[in-house]
Amino acid sequence: MNPSTTFDPDRVRAITLDLDDTLWPTWPTIARAEAALQKWLTENAPATAALCAAPGALREVRTHMNTHRPDLAHDMSALRRESIRLVLCRAGDDPALAEPAFEVFFAERQRVEFFDDALPALEFLASRFPVVAVSNGNADVHRVGIGRHFRGAVSARSLGVGKPDRRIFDAAAATAGVAPQAVLHVGDDAHLDGVGALNAGMQVAWVNREGHSWEHAPHQPHLTVRELRSLCELLGR
8 A cells, every 4th residue: 555645544434435446346347248249249149249259349339329329439338239239230140139248248247256455445445435436438236236335327428528527527426425625436447436536536446457557647546545445554554
């Protein structure tokens, strides 16, 4: 644990908490969800499955959606669903299959494998502070099975803006029932979580599990921790 600027634990009245790559590793989860989706398509829309398996096909679909559907930029679920629908149409399959296909993906996306320190930390934090999830992604704390630890959840999808926009942090503080200055934001992404929350007036605990360098001077996190256990120890003093 590295104090990086003056941290005042007495100011902390609420916790806002990132989800992906803070409580669990994201890309293994996404990889499992995409494999489940591909298996479902192979069984129910084989032409689409073959198209998805073609080299570069999914990258081209992502590029197409980013260009032609900027309205979905903050809604990962809608973006995924409409991407599936696009590929179904291109393959000549029924575009209505996009709904059940997405549900297969989404159900698997909620089956996460927590970092070892995540659940004990959630228990600790929720027993002492209102905790609000803040995410640009589409993990659902209730479907993941941790909803009881949270006062609420604010997402880019629900608000229409994502981190690092300070409006999502302001909304999270309001959900917690405190001013942003009374919040400690905890997250892994130095820019999205760290700089975003600092610009909103929050204190920041940067969860730096891989030992990366902070590259956003003059901004500095109030704390840098390798694991959530260290943060809990500090707050429990």
